[in-house]
Every structure is written in structure tokens, then in C-alpha cells.
Amino acid sequence: MLSIKHLSKSFGSLQAIDDITFDVLPGQITGLIGQNGAGKTTTFHSILNFLKYDGEITWLDHPLSEKNLNEIGYLPEERSLLPKMTIEQHILYLAKLKGKRAQDIKPLINGWLERFQVKGKRTDKIKSLSKGNQQKVQLICTLIHQPKLIILDEPFSGLDPVNSDLLKDAILMMRDQGAAIIFSSHDMSNIESVCDRLVMLRAGKMVLNGTLNEVREQFGRTELYVTTPWSVAQLQQLPGVGRVQTLHQTNRYLLHLANEQAGPAIFAQLTNGQYITEFSQQPPTLDQIFRMKVGETHA
Amino acid sequence: MKRMRKLWTVISQTYSNQVKTWSFLLFVLSPFILIGISGAVGYFTGMATDSADEDRIAIVSSNDNIRRSYLQQNKKDVNPKITTKKAAQRALTASKIAGYLEITTTDKQVSAHYSGTQELDKSLQAKTVGFLNAAQQQLNYSRAQLTETQSKALLTQPEFKQDVHDNSNSLKKVANLISFWIVVFMMYMILINYASVTANEIAAEKGTKIMEIIFSSTSPTTYFYGKILGVVGVIITQIALYLVGGWAAFGAIKNLKPVHDILTSGGSIVKQVIGNLVNVNLVFLLLGVIIYTILAAFSGALVSKADDASKAAQPTVYLSMFAFFLSIPFQDNATALLVKIMSYVPFFSSFFMPMRIIDQSASWLEVSLSLFLLVGTIILLAVYIGHIYGGLMLQTDDTSFWRRFKRGLAYSK
Numbered sequence: 062m063l064s065i066k067h068l069s070k071s072f073g074s075l076q077a078i079d080d081i082t083f084d085v086l087p088g089q090i091t092g093l094i095g096q097n098g099a100g101k102t103t104t105f106h107s108i109l110n111f112l113k114y115d116g117e118i119t120w121l122d123h124p125l126s127e128k129n130l131n132e133i134g135y136l137p138e139e140r141s142l143l144p145k146m147t148i149e150q151h152i153l154y155l156a157k158l159k160g161k162r163a164q165d166i167k168p169l170i171n172g173w174l175e176r177f178q179v180k181g182k183r184t185d186k187i188k189s190l191s192k193g194n195q196q197k198v199q200l201i202c203t204l205i206h207q208p209k210l211i212i213l214d215e216p217f218s219g220l221d222p223v224n225s226d227l228l229k230d231a232i233l234m235m236r237d238q239g240a241a242i243i244f245s246s247h248d249m250s251n252i253e254s255v256c257d258r259l260v261m262l263r264a265g266k267m268v269l270n271g272t273l274n275e276v277r278e279q280f281g282r283t284e285l286y287v288t289t290p291w292s293v294a295q296l297q298q299l300p301g302v303g304r305v306q307t308l309h310q311t312n313r314y315l316l317h318l319a320n321e322q323a324g325p326a327i328f329a330q331l332t333n334g335q336y337i338t339e340f341s342q343q344p345p346t347l348d349q350i351f352r353m354k355v356g357e358t359h360a
Numbered sequence: 361m362k363r364m365r366k367l368w369t370v371i372s373q374t375y376s377n378q379v380k381t382w383s384f385l386l387f388v389l390s391p392f393i394l395i396g397i398s399g400a401v402g403y404f405t406g407m408a409t410d411s412a413d414e415d416r417i418a419i420v421s422s423n424d425n426i427r428r429s430y431l432q433q434n435k436k437d438v439n440p441k442i443t444t445k446k447a448a449q450r451a452l453t454a455s456k457i458a459g460y461l462e463i464t465t466t467d468k469q470v471s472a473h474y475s476g477t478q479e480l481d482k483s484l485q486a487k488t489v490g491f492l493n494a495a496q497q498q499l500n501y502s503r504a505q506l507t508e509t510q511s512k513a514l515l516t517q518p519e520f521k522q523d524v525h526d527n528s529n530s531l532k533k534v535a536n537l538i539s540f541w542i543v544v545f546m547m548y549m550i551l552i553n554y555a556s557v558t559a560n561e562i563a564a565e566k567g568t569k570i571m572e573i574i575f576s577s578t579s580p581t582t583y584f585y586g587k588i589l590g591v592v593g594v595i596i597t598q599i600a601l602y603l604v605g606g607w608a609a610f611g612a613i614k615n616l617k618p619v620h621d622i623l624t625s626g627g628s629i630v631k632q633v634i635g636n637l638v639n640v641n642l643v644f645l646l647l648g649v650i651i652y653t654i655l656a657a658f659s660g661a662l663v664s665k666a667d668d669a670s671k672a673a674q675p676t677v678y679l680s681m682f683a684f685f686l687s688i689p690f691q692d693n694a695t696a697l698l699v700k701i702m703s704y705v706p707f708f709s710s711f712f713m714p715m716r717i718i719d720q721s722a723s724w725l726e727v728s729l730s731l732f733l734l735v736g737t738i739i740l741l742a743v744y745i746g747h748i749y750g751g752l753m754l755q756t757d758d759t760s761f762w763r764r765f766k767r768g769l770a771y772s773k
Contacts (some may be wrong), residue, residue, distance in 0.1 A: 106572075127363075131577075141568045141571075141572075157366070159577050
């Protein structure tokens with residue numbers, strides 16, 4: 062388990078991270094979200110000991126040190142490779158720096174190239190590959206040595222939906238093999254589809270931490286989706302209903318409730334004992350929560 | 361053990377990355393190409409100065425002993441295949457020879473007649489006259505029927521002695537001057553090359569994400585040492601190639617006429633120059649290049665961003681230029697106080713101590729002290745830069761040099 066306790070880091074007068082505490086558990090995927098400059102990359106850099114920081118970061122109950130580097134797979138936010146090398150040379154060089162022997166890694170390369178559907182031979186130069194394929198090679202370099210702790214900074218940025226799915230599959234496979242995974246993303250749908258846990262940073266402070274359900278439930282089931290012939294004006298008259306949002310589908314609306322307890326009374330009035338096709342009371346989506354939390358700063 | 365393996369991975373990667381470049385190949389081969397070109401020029405010049413067939417003459421004589429003897433003494437100038445007057449005349453008509461010399465002998469006299477399109481070459485003419493004199497003298501002795509004592513008396517030659525003052529000191533000065541120029545020039549050229557290559561390579565990596573990936577795999581210190589040792593390996597390879605290649609090239613060209621002439625006339629200078637180069641000066645050369653390479657790595661790590669790689673080597677290049685030009689006025693004054701002081705100052709000692717070693721004005725104790733200071737500085741510099749390397753490489757402030765340096769130091773604090 063990666064354990065981060067009271068982590069703080071400042072650059073001069075700028076407090077980049079302010080007393081954050083969370084765990085990344087083996088066999089689980091933790092999503093780190095936040096706006097640009099929220100402190101996500103600084104958190105990753107602190108974990109990797111690129112920075113001196115205040116607080117404590119431990120891996121399997123010991124401070125993370127050079128000895129643990131072989132167990133880490135790290136993908137930085139911007140992609141960067143050694144363009145003059147071939148795919149094989151590049152993968153082997155980085156794997157050797159992770160303490161692996163070339164003869165152990167060589168037989169795995171073809172399998173990984175197929176898994177990520179890389180278009181190119183292992184003898185092709187990196188610079189001859191398309192941007193997307195270079196990105197896939199970099200992901201292979203991050204994962205091929207079977208790391209126990211995987212840190213991915215914006216891994217989905219620049220990937221098309223097909224490649225995003227390939228990456229998701231790889232991340233889930235590594236999770237199933239017991240790796241502790243943390244990744245940052247701006248796209249809440251990615252977080253929602255693969256993460257077990259979520260940490261949100263805002264201006265260096267941790268504002269959310271927990272499993273996806275825990276985080277969403279703490280905002281209450283205040284989002285009510287209904288499909289009804291009622292008009293917007295009628296819906297707005299219902300008790301406890303704040304804003305009514307018309308959705309794209311015919312007669313479908315999203316009602317924002319003041320609190321989740323308003324649900325049963327609305328149900329009673331809206332259905333009047335009759336069947337309706339949709340009445341679904343849900344907590345806010347992660348995207349809504351993200352916007353809400355970001356909005357708090359600007360408010 | 362794992363750390364050593366990673367260090368070795370970085371060393372071999374850096375080494376093969378540089379050795380496999382065209383620039384390295386060209387840099388290593390350039391002196392040999394120059395030697396090859398001058399050797400080829402020398403060879404063809406030599407060939408040209410050797411007599412061509414049409415410039416040679418034929419020798420004919422009814423006295424076979426005289427003919428053979430003349431032929432023996434003037435091999436280069438005589439075509440040995442032509443043995444008869446008729447053949448000689450035909451060859452002359454066909455312009456295959458410059459002329460022919462006919463030597464006839466009677467009981468009393470040796471006489472020679474030269475027929476050719478032009479006058480006989482002056483030097484061959486002088487040799488021919490000398491040869492005829494000797495032959496005539498031999499004939500005269502045998503005709504005079506002298507007693508043994510008389511013969512001996514007549515054989516007495518005048519005595520000619522030369523009193524040549526030993527010029528080894530002036531030769532030594534020439535040898536020292538040549539050695540000085542070779543040492544400082546080699547030093548300057550090699551270190552400028554490696555300083556630029558190292559600074560550019562490190563600057564190009566500055567702030568790139570590949571450094572983050574590498575530093576998530578091995579410590580910046582290990583990576584820095586690997587880089588420097590890889591470059592040191594390349595430098596050693598180059599010096600070794602120069603030594604082996606120089607030895608082989610020397611073996612190949614030493615028999616060429618121009619080289620042979622130089623070796624014959626100035627052999628002791630060549631030996632002294634080689635002696636001045638292949639000694640502890642090589643160690644100073646190697647260590648000098650290493651200390652400047654470390655400094656270049658440091659200045660490479662201090663550029664504001666990878667795009668500024670071309671400027672990265674400038675501080676190191678300026679310092680090495682300063683040391684190089686400072687040493688030149690002292691090329692024949694190795695005992696000057698400034699030379700003595702600078703021969704102990706790292707970054708300068710690799711230029712100045714070899715001057716003193718060549719001049720034989722430095723004791724072994726002084727040489728050892730200078731080496732100790734140089735090695736000590738290299739170690740301290742490498743350890744310090746290795747320690748702050750991660751901070752320098754990961755921060756990308758586009759500010760002044762000192763601010764970047766301070767931010768680099770602070771980055772990992």
C-alpha cells in the first residue's frame with residue numbers, strides 16, 4: 062500500500078500541496094482529479110522523490126527510496142521518448158533501468174505490441190512511428206516490467222476512444238494482478254469507468270477522498286431523472302424542486318432537489334399511483350461534483 | 361549490485377550512443393585521413409622523383425666487368441635491360457631512354473662516350489666521371505707495376521675532419537616546442553569536442569519527460585555518473601585509437617621517402633616528441649578532458665530549456681579557450697612563475713603541467729601533487745553535481761543563469 066500522510070510542498074511563497082493524506086491500495090485504482098495547478102503532478106513528483114517534501118510517504122510501511130524504483134511504473138503527463146532508438150531498444154533500455162534482464166523482457170515485447178495494437182515492427186525507429194503509436198510504446202515501457210505501483214499522469218490525454226479502451230483494459234489487467242494504481246485525469250468518465258477510489262485536489266488541498274460511491278453519496282441523491290408528460294412549469298411547482306433541466310429525450314427532465322428527502326413526496330405527486338416510465342433519484346455525477354467543487358473556489 | 365547494473369546500463373547506452381555517430385567516426389579518423397593524404401602525396405612525390413624509363417640512360421661496354429660495376433653504382437639512373445649499342449640506339453630513337461653511355465677500355469685508357477638528346481644529367485655526369493677516374497686509376501696502378509709499398513703510399517688519402525659542436529640542446533628545444541603544440545592542441549581539440557557533445561546532449565534532455573521516466577527508474581546521481589563514465593569511455597577509446605592507429609600508421613609510412621628522410625635527418629626530434637607525448641602527459645590529457653566534460657555536463661544541465669542546447673557548452677568552451685590561450689605565450693618559458701602556479705590549478709593544470717613535464721622542470725613530487733589536486737577536484741565536482749543533478753534537470757525556469765542555479769538547488773530541498 063502506498064500511504065501519503067500530511068504531505069505538503071511549497072515553492073517559495075506558493076503552497077503547491079497543503080497537508081494531504083490518502084492511501085493507494087494494492088489491487089485498486091485511485092483517480093486523482095483536480096484543475097490544472099491543483100497539485101496533481103507535484104503529488105506524483107513527491108511520491109517519486111523528485112522533490113523534497115514535508116510529511117510522510119511510505120510504500121509497504123517503509124519510506125519510498127531508490128530501492129523501490131524497480132517496483133514503480135511511471136507515465137508522465139507529456140510523452141517523451143528517445144527517438145533514435147528502435148522500439149525494442151527503447152523498451153529494453155528502460156526495462157534494464159528497472160532492473161530487468163534483456164533476456165526476460167525480449168520474449169514479452171511482441172505480446173505487448175499486439176495488446177496495444179502498435180502499428181510497427183520492434184525494429185522500427187521510434188521517430189518513424191505516429192504520435193499515437195509512440196504513446197502506446199511509452200505505455201508499454203511503463204507496464205512491461207510488471208510494476209507493483211503504477212503512477213499515470215493524464216494517461217488518457219490524446220488517446221482516441223479505441224485506444225482509451227485498450228489502455229483501460231491494460232490498467233484493469235494490472236489491477237487484477239494486484240498492482241496499486243493511481244492516475245490523474247480531467248475526464249471524469251475515465252475516472253468513473255475504471256477507478257475504485259477518488260481523490261480530488263483543489264489549490265493544493267484535498268477536497269474529496271473515498272470510494273466512488275462514498276464520494277457521490279456524500280452529496281446525497283439530489284438528482285432526479287423523470288420521464289413524464291408534465292410541463293417544466295408544473296415540475297417546478299413540486300415540493301423541494303430547485304432547478305428543472307430539460308434533457309434531449311422527449312418528456313425527460315432532470316430535477317435538482319434541495320435535499321434527497323424530497324424524493325418520496327415528489328414520487329407520490331408525480332405518479333399519483335400510476336405507472337411512469339422513469340423515476341430515478343441519484344447522487345450527482347462525478348462531473349457535476351467536480352464542477353461543484355471547482356465552483357466553490359470561484360464563488 | 362542492482363545499482364551497478366543500472367550504472368552499467370547508462371554507461372553502455374551513453375557509450376554506444378556516441379561511438380555509433382558519424383561525428384565520432386569522423387573526429388577519430390580525421391588525423392589518420394590527414395596522415396593518409398600526406399602519405400599518399402609523399403608516396404607519389406617519391407614516385408615522381410624516381411627516374412622514369414625515358415629519363416634513364418643505357419650503359420654499353422665491351423668490358424662486362426666495367427658495365428656491371430657502373431650499373432651497380434647507378435641503379436636508379438640506368439636501364440639494365442639494354443646491353444648492346446644497337447639496342448641502345450633503337451631505344452634512343454624510340455625515346456625510350458634519355459641516352460646511352462658507351463665505355464671502352466684499352467690497355468692504357470678508359471674512355472666513355474655519351475650519346476643522347478640532351479646533355480647528361482649533372483649529378484650522373486659527376487658520378488660517371490668519378491667512376492671513370494677510379495677505373496682509370498686501377499688501370500694505371502696495374503700498368504705501373506708498383507711495389508707493395510709504392511702502391512700503399514699512393515693509396516694514402518688526404519685527411520678531412522669536422523669538428524661539429526653538439527646541437528642536442530637546440531634539437532631538444534625544437535622537440536619540446538613541437539611536443540607542447542601537439543599536447544595543448546590535442547587537449548584543446550578533444551575537450552572542445554567532448555564538452556560540446558556532452559553539454560548539448562544533457563541540455564537536450566533538460567526538462568524533458570524522458571528524464572522523469574529515467575529518474576523514476578534510477579537515481580539522478582547514478583544516471584549522472586553513468587553519463588560521465590560513458591563519455592570517459594568514449595574519450596579513452598579515442599585516445600587508444602590514436603595510439604594504436606598512430607603506431608600502425610607510423611609503421612606504414614615510415615619507409616616512404618619523405619618520411620624516411622625526416623626520420624633520418626631529425627630522428628632524435630621525433631623520438632623526443634613521442635617520448636614527451638606517451639607518458640604522464642596522456643594522463644593529464646585524459647583527466648583534463650574529464651574535468652571539462654563534467655563542467656560541460658553541469659552547464660548543459662543549467663540551460664533554461666532543451667531548445668537552448670546549442671548555448672550549453674559556451675561557459676566550458678570559454679574557460680578552455682582562456683586556459684589554451686593563456687598557455688601559448690609560455691610555450692618556451694615553462695619556468696615562469698605563472699606557469700608554476702597554473703600547473704596546480706585544476707582546469708588549467710592539464711595545459712600547464714605538461715609544459716613543465718616536457719621542459720623537465722617539474723619534479724615527480726610536483727607532478728604528483730598536481731595530479732592529486734586534479735583527481736580530487738574531479739571527484740568533488742562529480743559528487744557535488746551528481747547530488748544536485750536531479751534538481752537541475754527537472755526544473756525548467758526561463759530566468760537568469762544564477763536564478764536557475766538557485767532554483768535547481770532549491771528544487772530538491
